[in-house]
Amino acid sequence: MTTDHAVRDVAKAPSRFDVTKFAAIYRRFGTILIFGGILILASLVSPDFLTQANLTNVLRQVVVVSLLACGVTFVIILAQIDVSLGSVLALCGVIAASVMAMTGSVLLAIAAGLLVGALTGLISGLVITIFGIPSFIMTLAMTTVARGLVLLYTGGSPVTGLGDFKIVGQGSLGPVPISVIILAVVAVASWVLLNKTKFGRYVYAVGGNPRAALASGVNPSKIIVKAFVLNGVLCAIGGVVLMSRINSGQPAAGVGYEFDAITATVVGGTSLMGGTGNITGTIIGAMIIGVINNTLNLLNVSSYWQQIIKGLIIAVAVILDVWTKRAGKGRS
Amino acid sequence: MNAPQSDIVLEMRGITKRFPGVLALDRMNLKVRRATVHVLVGENGAGKSTLMKVLTGVNSIDEGEIYFRGEKLELRDATTALSRGISMIHQELSPVLDMTIAENIYLGREPTLGKGILSRFVDFKTMVSDTQTLLNRLGLKYDPRTRMRDLSIASMQLIEIVKAISRGASLIVMDEPTSAISDAEVEMLFRQIADLKAHDVAIIYITHKLDEIFRIADDITVMRDGQFVASDRASNYDETKVISQMVGRTISSIFPKENVPIGEEILSVRNLTRAGVFAGVDLNVKSGEIVGLAGLIGAGRTEVARAIFGLDPIDAGEIRLNGEPTHFASPADAIRFGVAMVSEDRKAEGLVLCRSVLENISLASLHKFAPGVFINDGAERSEAQRMINLLQIKTPSATVVADNLSGGNQQKIVIAKWLLGDLRLLILDEPTRGIDVGSKSEIHKLMVQLARQGIGILMISSELPEILGMSDRVFVMSAGAMMGELKRSDATQENIMRLATGGLS
Numbered sequence: 001m002t003t004d005h006a007v008r009d010v011a012k013a014p015s016r017f018d019v020t021k022f023a024a025i026y027r028r029f030g031t032i033l034i035f036g037g038i039l040i041l042a043s044l045v046s047p048d049f050l051t052q053a054n055l056t057n058v059l060r061q062v063v064v065v066s067l068l069a070c071g072v073t074f075v076i077i078l079a080q081i082d083v084s085l086g087s088v089l090a091l092c093g094v095i096a097a098s099v100m101a102m103t104g105s106v107l108l109a110i111a112a113g114l115l116v117g118a119l120t121g122l123i124s125g126l127v128i129t130i131f132g133i134p135s136f137i138m139t140l141a142m143t144t145v146a147r148g149l150v151l152l153y154t155g156g157s158p159v160t161g162l163g164d165f166k167i168v169g170q171g172s173l174g175p176v177p178i179s180v181i182i183l184a185v186v187a188v189a190s191w192v193l194l195n196k197t198k199f200g201r202y203v204y205a206v207g208g209n210p211r212a213a214l215a216s217g218v219n220p221s222k223i224i225v226k227a228f229v230l231n232g233v234l235c236a237i238g239g240v241v242l243m244s245r246i247n248s249g250q251p252a253a254g255v256g257y258e259f260d261a262i263t264a265t266v267v268g269g270t271s272l273m274g275g276t277g278n279i280t281g282t283i284i285g286a287m288i289i290g291v292i293n294n295t296l297n298l299l300n301v302s303s304y305w306q307q308i309i310k311g312l313i314i315a316v317a318v319i320l321d322v323w324t325k326r327a328g329k330g331r332s
Numbered sequence: 333m334n335a336p337q338s339d340i341v342l343e344m345r346g347i348t349k350r351f352p353g354v355l356a357l358d359r360m361n362l363k364v365r366r367a368t369v370h371v372l373v374g375e376n377g378a379g380k381s382t383l384m385k386v387l388t389g390v391n392s393i394d395e396g397e398i399y400f401r402g403e404k405l406e407l408r409d410a411t412t413a414l415s416r417g418i419s420m421i422h423q424e425l426s427p428v429l430d431m432t433i434a435e436n437i438y439l440g441r442e443p444t445l446g447k448g449i450l451s452r453f454v455d456f457k458t459m460v461s462d463t464q465t466l467l468n469r470l471g472l473k474y475d476p477r478t479r480m481r482d483l484s485i486a487s488m489q490l491i492e493i494v495k496a497i498s499r500g501a502s503l504i505v506m507d508e509p510t511s512a513i514s515d516a517e518v519e520m521l522f523r524q525i526a527d528l529k530a531h532d533v534a535i536i537y538i539t540h541k542l543d544e545i546f547r548i549a550d551d552i553t554v555m556r557d558g559q560f561v562a563s564d565r566a567s568n569y570d571e572t573k574v575i576s577q578m579v580g581r582t583i584s585s586i587f588p589k590e591n592v593p594i595g596e597e598i599l600s601v602r603n604l605t606r607a608g609v610f611a612g613v614d615l616n617v618k619s620g621e622i623v624g625l626a627g628l629i630g631a632g633r634t635e636v637a638r639a640i641f642g643l644d645p646i647d648a649g650e651i652r653l654n655g656e657p658t659h660f661a662s663p664a665d666a667i668r669f670g671v672a673m674v675s676e677d678r679k680a681e682g683l684v685l686c687r688s689v690l691e692n693i694s695l696a697s698l699h700k701f702a703p704g705v706f707i708n709d710g711a712e713r714s715e716a717q718r719m720i721n722l723l724q725i726k727t728p729s730a731t732v733v734a735d736n737l738s739g740g741n742q743q744k745i746v747i748a749k750w751l752l753g754d755l756r757l758l759i760l761d762e763p764t765r766g767i768d769v770g771s772k773s774e775i776h777k778l779m780v781q782l783a784r785q786g787i788g789i790l791m792i793s794s795e796l797p798e799i800l801g802m803s804d805r806v807f808v809m810s811a812g813a814m815m816g817e818l819k820r821s822d823a824t825q826e827n828i829m830r831l832a833t834g835g836l837s
Binding site: 020192196197198201202204205208209211212213214215216217218219275276 | 350351667668673683694696698699705
């Protein structure tokens with residue numbers, strides 16, 4: 001009887017597409033499989049893709065978005081969102097550039113940028129938790145406030161005369177760009193924070209079920225504020241790297257970066273509904289976006305088409321997330 | 333295979349359903365006769381809910397066949413089952429609260445004003461009068477224009493039944509319909525069920541309450557671990573037989589209460605008041621003691637517990653722990669003091685469903701595994717595994733997502749979470765509601781063990797046998813007030829009910 005049953009299982013398995021199994025595989029390996037596929041595709045369609053110069057270029061290009069994506073991963077796991085990443089990046093980067101121009105100290109410049117980033121995060125986090133308003137609305141407000149502030153401060157013109165500031169974004173340690181090293185450090189630190197510390201666990205718990213977290217002695221508001229501060233600091237690091245690479249404080253920089261960062265995070269498997277996600281996925285997600293951007297550039301595809309393609313990618317990624325979650329859901 | 337006999341309205345044959353890592357249904361069979369109440373019993377996790385989800389088209393089946401009224405049923409989605417006459421009344425109702433009774437009943441198939449463009453407009457007049465006719469026919473005295481929000485849970489259930497009938501259902505599945513309603517409302521429901529049978533409607537009734545089974549069942553089917561165990565006329569069953577088939581063993585003593593030495597007072601609450609919710613509540617719990625908090629649903633018991641645990645604010649009164657006046661501003665404060673609470677709603681407040689068993693167990697005591705910044709994975713894992721073994725939590729591994737476990741096992745996770753910490757006072761709010769007999773007994777045994785270790789337990793329960801069987805003392809609340817305290821020797825069903833209904837002892 002049992003053997004009979006087992007035989008039937010084997011006979012039936014290949015004849016039908018098993019949705020549940022596909023969902024389980026996608027949830028585990030989806031991002032990495034997609035990344036592999038895109039790498040192969042990129043090297044096939046463009047002979048220039050696999051050159052060392054181009055790959056270093058791709059890495060340099062993804063650094064800023066990856067930094068933002070690491071921060072916003074914490075925010076999204078908490079079932080919150082931050083759409084002010086690009087503006088906050090511009091504000092922090094310009095403040096850093098301006099302090100650099102005034103004092104000539106790289107360290108002071110970076111410290112000033114990070115402080116402003118932490119401050120914007122603190123403000124967003126506090127307003128969201130104290131007044132209970134949706135993070136989308138608060139960070140939308142922060143988007144225009146931060147952009148307005150940076151334009152007001154600079155009068156709309158770039159900050160120049162930055163001296164050694166460019167070392168952060170342009171310098172290399174041997175063959176490896178310093179900005180890539182910064183990203184590596186940030187990514188590893190974010191991973192450790194999320195997976196190996198109490199704070200990381202509380203982020204998952206609050207994102208999954210804030211009421212259960214509260215009843216288990218976790219203060220959800222505190223975790224949310226901390227995550228927004230962290231997110232602000234990573235925006236600032238992104239700003240410093242970007243302004244240093246272009247060697248001037250550009251008040252109009254970073255427009256639309258939040259979109260790439262959120263796309264990278266979601267493509268990387270972090271659910272917009274909160275409670276699940278990880279940094280490894282986010283970094284791979286950012287790489288996927290970077291490689292797609294790079295390949296389309298190599299192929300001379302217009303930037304308008306690039307926007308359309310990126311829009312489709314985020315829609316498909318969210319559809320796959322929702323769909324595989326539903327298909328993989330167990331009994332209740 | 334032969335076609336099913338004609339007095340069988342539903343036959344499910346060899347139903348198999350797999351979820352990742354779990355065989356939820358294993359060649360399960362079910363035969364329901366026309367115009368009968370068929371009670372489906374089994375421990376939590378036995379697969380009852382999955383079987384019903386398969387029947388109503390919420391989940392697809394991997395193997396097996398379903399015959400309904402003599403025809404083979406191919407279910408692609410939930411609408412097919414509905415249109416063929418199978419309706420389900422879920423344990424957790426989801427009416428549109430701000431719509432009226434009539435609007436809820438006709439949701440998605442509203443009568444319209446006419447053809448063409450007129451078919452876009454709802455004919456409210458017809459909708460209300462049709463609903464009125466339906467309610468009259470069923471002998472229910474509701475105004476179709478009442479908003480759902482203004483109805484009790486039991487009334488909402490009856491409206492769900494009306495909705496099912498209005499859709500022409502000839503088979504209605506009821507999943508623990510009496511879990512959240514009062515005794516008087518249960519009577520109303522049972523009268524309605526008898527009436528449904530008279531109108532040739534068959535009912536599949538899922539329940540954990542043994543006394544209910546024998547009041548309404550015509551037939552009983554027992555399932556265990558996703559498999560068919562036995563099925564027979566209810567008259568051939570008694571409680572012992574049902575329980576032994578469910579658990580596969582005979583449970584000797586239902587309440588394992590032991591007398592353990594009672595120590596110092598741990599918790600003392602005096603004149604506790606929260607405006608509009610409860611007032612002047614006094615109660616106390618001693619070390620090693622199990623104190624029952626009885627009362628009808630809505631008496632304010634949960635609210636008192638929440639206030640003690642720091643989840644809700646208080647307006648007046650005093651809480652003392654080990655003699656020290658305390659007031660917990662948040663559960664975090666309470667936990668630091670060794671006070672824990674198992675909420676009555678484990679999905680809403682007990683668990684982070686999308687995270688693993690391990691993470692849920694360690695959530696409240698992470699500081700134990702992370703003296704500095706980093707979590708000691710090894711220590712955490714071995715402690716969680718110890719809890720899984722101690723409480724016999726049935727899970728493929730510690731890293732499985734909590735959502736994939738059955739209700740009884742989820743409840744054990746919530747309890748395990750608190751056992752990891754340094755516990756002094758454990759507040760249990762309906763610790764065994766909706767849980768199978770086997771897990772129930774295990775949780776009761778655990779309570780006794782904890783009491784023996786000197787932990788004080790405050791147990792809220794709406795099941796009188798549980799209150800009587802487990803408590804050293806019983807406090808009874810009614811309408812936000814403490815009505816009295818009974819010693820174990822004085823606590824009888826009659827005494828408790830008299831206090832709970834507002835009478836004097």
